[in-house]
Amino acid sequence: MTLEAVTTSGDLMRLSMGPQHPSTHGVLRLIVDTDGEVVSRVQPDLGFLHRSIEKIGECVDWVQFVPYTDRVDYVCAMNSNHAYCTAVEALFGTDPACAVKVPLRGEYIRVLVAELNRISSHLVAVGAMSMDLGAYTPFLHGIAQRETVNDIFEKTCGARLTYNYVTVGGVTHDLYVGAEDDIARFCTELEREMLRFNRLITTNTIFRDRCAGVGTISAEEAIGWGLVGPSLRGSGVAFDVRKAEPYGVYDRLTFDVPVGDNFAGSRGAKGDSYDRFVVRVLEILESIRILRQCLKDMPKPGPQDKPADPDTGWQAEVKKVILRPPKGEIYHRVENPRGETGYHLVSDGTKIPYRIKIRTGSFTGVGIFEHLMRGIMIADIVTIIGSLDIVVPEIDR
């Protein structure tokens, strides 16, 4: 059925999909014009989770804002913390007199927790996409693996979801005794689990045919519409902020960047939903590789890392400088699981930020909906939302 058939024949209904809907990944409302089977227009209605985090950024201290970055994208809270903290450190770095020096072990720990959280975020993403298409079991497998990651995080920083762990100048606590063994064991278990997962859903013919050719986005469209991260790489653009503008210790690590290449075969196209799905699954495997390298290369805690004492240790050093960053602004981005997260920070030289603007991958992902979802089936809406990995707190902030 083509788009023309929808608009001339039959009545068009205007349905409201959301804000409470099992498949919209949160409080996203879509106003769908359809004749019951084929969609003629989809308009997103956003703002149901607009918590004015950017306004709060103008009211609290630079360091007090870190817990709010957890809430910007809670599925990958460590990455969100990391994004903000590296941006603040980059702002400090523009004035060599007050640059913040993060200990090397702190950088490795940041990468460890960032990649662990990338794994758990991608598990939620691919699991939720399968669940929306009707396959409930892969989601539960993903949630079970996520529990192991949550345990590791809980023993490290005390929280299961919103961590407030990565801070300006490093991390708040060192890893607990036995953390490296736990992470190594998790990597081995996850590799076995991903084999089962792939047998269950990734290579499943029904799932593949359901996603093949749906929501195809070409590379120019993806760049023009501001897609980032796995959604962009699924369309064939080999761009990863960790490689292009390395931060932390990513320039010392070896990993590949999976790119979409019509994995669905004859029924698919490069840049369809199946490509984006497979890119996320492959990124989980790359993250395992990064974790293993970090565990091997990470320096032991030694005399170079002063104790994390708020009065005399490295935390005290950081406190002396972090109160007032240099006046000016910066735009810094990192690779979050949902794509690049950019922080445009404006400082007026005081201890309260002047402006914090958060540019997230899901915000621009929603922007492409109206352009992309025309002449498709209602069931394909769900496939496309899942493949673009939209989480609403990132959109609305």
Place this chain on the structure above:
Amino acid sequence: MKDPTQQEQVHFAAVEDFLNWGKENSLFYLLFATACCGIEMMQTGGPRYDVDRLGMIPRATPRQADLMIVAGTITHKMASRVRLLYEQMTEPRWVISMGSCANAGGPFSKYSYSVLNGIDKHVPVDIYVPGCPPRPEALIDGCNELRKKVRKYRTLGIRDRSPVTIETTVAESRCLGGEQTAVAESRSRGVAESTTGQPSTEATS
């Protein structure tokens, strides 16, 4: 002489208790996850914490749900929809307010212009579960407190609408290394009867 192998085969109880026993063991909750607490609610339904063993299954539509767990921050734009969902639920219905944001606005209560400071101004809340986000054990504790409330439900008669706040003391919190007690202690408090100021839609006859 009484044969010790013969157990009592006959129970005497009120029909109400029997019905309430059925209700409390099959509370279907509405899949209504707004923000971070929604992820913890999903983890509670996951393999480790598994509320399915309490009989709680997520339903996508409020018309098939007994329980609405408001998990996450509620903004002004969303508030009228929460009320609409509550009104679409059929009686008997209960509301658990999960997390600091749904209780009182959470970390956004002070400086945010768009966050509602608690949904108890729009829907009558039965159980408040504090936390940011609350652990799955805390949510299950809240569900257990709700089951105690359901046991007291009267089809005809005055219903107890006083909300209950779950408290988990620091000593029992596993993640902070406190004493490992099996069940977090909870105290019910007679908080103000109805904080909404809106007419209750249930007939308290």
Place this chain on the structure above:
Amino acid sequence: MSTEEPRAVDPATPRPRDVATAVPVDPATAVLERFASVTAHVTDNRQPYLLVPAALIVDVTRFVRDHVDIRADALMSLSGLDLLKWPGAKKGEFPFSDLVMTYHLFSYRHARRLTLKVQVPRTAASVPTVTAIWPVAGQFEREIFDLYGVDFPGHPDLRRIMMPDDWVGHPLRKDYAYPTGYGGVVLKRDGQHFDDGPYADPALPKPAKPAAGGAA
């Protein structure tokens, strides 16, 4: 979008950064040579940007997108800024009460960034839309319209995106007054007051200690 037609393979897939991307022309120089009223500036912490008059933004952005050595094919971010409370603004280049749009551009082909700024007065804030250059600008401009009140003539669908349609005011402005109620709900609940912080209401009496009571 029909799913039956196969898509042509894109021959211009950008290469990663380790391949040499030296270009002979500096993007800022090219823009300054072409447009006389664009000026180059540096922020207090030495971040370069080009200040573009609002009327010229469409031409400048089309130029940087299509120029073979610049190829700014992605709008990374478009953010708004309110200079009302900027310290020492009288000494700086911006008038005291302007709004500033910052366009962060990126070229996937050449792996380099470019920053443009547009300043507009807050009472008649209007910047031509760049949606024709980068479609993603539609989302960013809607957000700035909603939260700062900047008008974008030519935008295909300019309406509020985050706040409800009947919201009054533009919240991210520095002189925004928090509303006292919405939808029948008073926004200061149960006697609590925001008695410190930048948005305190001086008319309300300050309580002796934080108001207790209410739910958790």
